[in-house]
Structure formats: C-alpha cells, structure tokens
C-alpha cells in the first residue's frame with residue numbers, strides 16, 4: 001500500500017474551519033469530544049458561538065461525574081450509580097465526590113465525626129433569622145436565605161484559597177444543611193425546633209429533627225432511613241446542571257462558598273429543576289384518577305395541559321438510571337407506609353407516554369423526579385419540602401464542583417451576547433415623547 005492510500009484511510013480527529021470572507025482556514029483538534037473555543041478565536045476573533053441555554057457548550061473540564069444520556073449511564077468518580085445506591089451511604093458518596101476516592105475505614109470515621117461535630121447552627125440563625133420569616137414562608141425560600149446568611153457567621157469563609165478554611169466551610173455546609181432544612185420545616189408548621197442528635201447517623205438525625213415530638217429519642221424506621229439515604233446518593237451530583245452551573249459561575253467571582261451555595265439553591269428552586277418533583281405531585285393530584293390520564297396526555301400533546309412533569313431531560317435521551325433505582329426504592333417504602341394513592345396514576349401515565357409517538361419521537365422518558373415525590377409524600381414530607389430535600393445532598397456535588405473550579409484556576413464566568421437592540425439614537429426629553 002502506497003503512502004497516499006495509507007493517508008486517505010486515516011480519519012483526522014479534528015475539524016477544519018474556513019473563514020469564507022478571507023479564505024483563511026484553521027484545523028482544530030477534537031479532544032474528548034470537544035473543540036477549544038480559544039483555537040476558534042485565533043481565526044475568528046469577535047465571532048461568538050450563539051448557544052442560549054448552553055445546549056452545545058462544555059463550560060469546563062471535570063473529573064467528578066460521567067453522564068451518557070443516550071446510554072443512560074451515570075457514574076460518580078467512575079463508580080456506577082447503581083453500585084453506589086446499592087452499597088454506599090450518602091456521607092461516603094459526599095467524601096468520594098469531594099476527594100475523588102472512596103474513604104478507608106479510618107478516613108470515613110474521621111469524616112463522619114467531623115460532619116457530626118458541625119451539625120449545630122448558631123442560635124441567632126434560628127432565633128433571629130429563621131424565626132423572622134412570615135408564618136407561611138416557603139421552606140426553600142427560607143433555606144436559600146439561611147445558607148446565604150451563614151456567610152455572615154463565618155468570616156473565615158472568604159479565605160477560599162486557604163485549604164484549612166475551605167475544608168471547614170465544606171464540612172459546615174454539608175453538616176448544617178439538614179439542620180437548616182428541618183428548622184425551616186418546623187417553623188412553617190409551627191413546631192418547636194429540634195436540636196441535632198449527634199448519636200444518630202446523617203439521615204436518622206435529619207428525620208429526628210423533622211419528626212421528633214416529645215419522645216426522648218426519635219428512632220426512624222430503618223427502611224425509610226435507608227430509602228432517604230439512597231435518594232440522597234442519587235441526588236448528590238449530576239455534572240453541569242443548572243444549580244451546579246450557578247455554583248461555578250458565582251464561585252468564579254471568588255465569592256465565599258455560602259453565597260455561591262445560596263445561588264445554587266436558588267437555581268434549584270425552579271420547577272424545571274429541583275421543583276419538578278413538587279410539580280409532579282401537583283400534576284398527579286390534578287389528574288385525579290386513572291380514567292383521566294389519556295385526556296391529560298392529549299392536552300400535553302396539544303400544548304394546552306402544560307408539560308408532563310417529571311418527563312424529559314436535557315441530557316438523558318433514554319430512561320434516567322436514577323428513576324429506575326427510585327422505582328425499586330418506592331416499592332420498599334410503600335411496604336412500610338402503604339401505597340401512595342397517586343402511584344397508579346403515575347404508572348398509567350408512564351405506560352401511555354412510553355408508547356406514544358409524541359414522547360418517543362422526542363425521546364422523553366421519566367426522570368429522577370417522576371417517582372421521588374411519591375416516596376417523599378408517602379414518608380410524610382409536605383410538598384414544599386421536596387426541593388429542600390434535593391438541596392441537602394446536592395450540596396456535596398455543588399461543593400465538589402466549586403472546589404474543582406477553584407483548583408483549575410478558572411476564569412471568571414463572563415459569556416458574550418449577540419446584541420439585537422436599537423441602534424444609537426438621541427435622548428428625547430420626556431415632554432417631547
């Protein structure tokens with residue numbers, strides 16, 4: 001085989017761009033499925049990618065979470081989500097996300113001890129801050145504000161490049177989220193605050209702070225505690241989702257982690273993101289019975305019934321692997337709590353949608369939120385707590401990304417725009433308009 005024949009069989013891992021105005025061209029290597037925009041700018045300075053919603057943009061390199069939306073694969077630091085949900089705990093997963101490796105027994109014991117020692121919140125956070133909210137405040141709004149307020153209690157949080165300070169803020173945030181979350185709930189239902197019980201593990205302690213009344217010690221049902229732990233593992237990270245992007249963007253200005261985390265919480269609040277499981281329950285309640293499901297699906301297809309909540313995902317174009325695990329967990333929870341009456345409507349909705357051309361052609365499948373709300377509701381959590389329950393474990397993911405972003409010495413996030421407004425025009429005095 002001659003050299004020219006040999007060359008033609010080699011597929012270059014690159015793209016070539018040509019500026020048709022000048023005829024100049026540039027070859028850019030394709031690296032791990034991406035091309036560097038900095039290379040593009042060498043040939044085309046001042047020509048921007050127009051990509052609203054970052055649909056085709058990789059904003060960073062990351063070693064934390066791998067996601068293949070076509071194949072339905074999710075891995076934290078290389079470990080399949082199915083393996084972690086089966087065998088691990090949320091606290092161990094948080095360690096894995098933050099440190100990159102699973103802990104040894106000694107490392108885990110030290111981590112567990114450290115988290116447990118930071119579960120308490122300053123009395124002023126509760127008494128003066130949280131109790132200052134209006135009686136019917138949404139607990140997620142309270143959480144967003146309380147997380148931001150923590151930055152005013154820990155002035156060392158600004159030392160983001162001091163490893164000891166950074167570690168301390170990470171520990172505080174992971175440890176205090178359940179305490180803040182439960183405090184927000186207790187306030188919204190007029191119940192007295194329950195202090196953390198540091199003899200309990202992470203999830204049991206959270207359930208104790210949520211539900212304890214007058215008993216000396218609250219012992220949650222172990223099946224429900226484990227179900228919550230699994231849900232926390234599944235929600236701990238999901239690479240560059242809206243709230244994690246908010247964390248990285250705000251953190252890129254070198255603000256303290258509490259402020260960045262509050263921004264991430266705020267991003268999670270919306271119904272397109274962490275508010276979706278709340279929206280699922282509202283939708284199922286509105287549908288009301290199995291007989292109404294076909295008409296509801298028709299209204300979604302015609303665009304009059306809104307979206308099918310808990311369906312579709314920017315990245316997953318097949319069944320969300322987390323939804324599969326949650327469906328199994330739901331069965332275990334319902335054995336203890338009794339079946340959630342909305343389950344049959346959800347199952348019928350899924351059955352119809354998965355065989356309907358509208359949904360299959362758009363590759364819309366159940367996502368993590370389709371069944372998680374049913375579990376939370378069966379466990380007694382009010383709807384308003386659903387996004388809060390998402391924020392507790394996602395804090396580990398947010399912090400892992402924040403830390404990675406700082407270690408990468410990344411630039412401040414500052415995208416460009418394509419200006420589409422008015423041309424220059426003179427100011428007209430108000431009386432002459």
Ligand code: CMC
Nearest residue numbers: 272273274276307308309310311312313314362367368369
């Ligand atoms: N029900 C009905 N149609 C849908 C849905 C849905 N849930 N999701 C997408 N579509 C349609 C959409 O109308 C569009 O159709 P067409 O091409 O005819 O205009 C097509 O599918 C593509 O939709 P898109 O809005 O371009 O997709 P996106 O990637 O921008 O949005 C999403 C992703 C998750 C925001 C969206 O699927 C959605 O709103 N789902 C419902 C809310 C939800 O369940 N969110 C939780 C996401 S998973 C947890 C998390 O990440 O927080």
